[in-house]
Amino acid sequence: MTARTDAVAAGGSLAEAIDRxxxxxxxxxxxxxxxxxxxxxxxxxxxxxxxxxVNTFIPDPGAPDQLTTSERDGAKVVVHSSSAFRVAYAAVRGLLEELRTKRTDRSLATWHEVRAQIDETVDAPAWRRLLP
Known part of the structure; x- marks a missing residue:
């Protein structure tokens, strides 16, 4: 089980977060x-x-080596939730721009290509062998 405190985020002190x-x-x-x-x-x-x-990567141009320093300083897990969101946002925005200007989404991979990539990533044939 992972336990979380929002003491710092809610305006509390670091000492309060450590106590919790x-x-x-x-x-x-x-x-x-x-x-x-x-x-x-x-x-x-x-x-x-x-x-x-567990620590969260906070995008900060002044601290570009956060992953290294978080691990060095004792974090065992570093979550990059906003990093994934920023990549997804840029991709969706690019698609919408293409739809607006070119009225097509032909630059995208086909569903068949995407499905093949997903299957490869999760080793789908191995999972299918487990199914009855």
Missing amino acids: LGAYAAAGADLVFAANLHPSDVARVASAIDRPL
């Missing part, structure tokens, strides 16, 4: 996560809690 994460760890949490944890606070939280720390 400690309580979650004592209650049996397997992983702990403090939402909106600044990269400079990862080491402090990781060293204060006796559980693996």
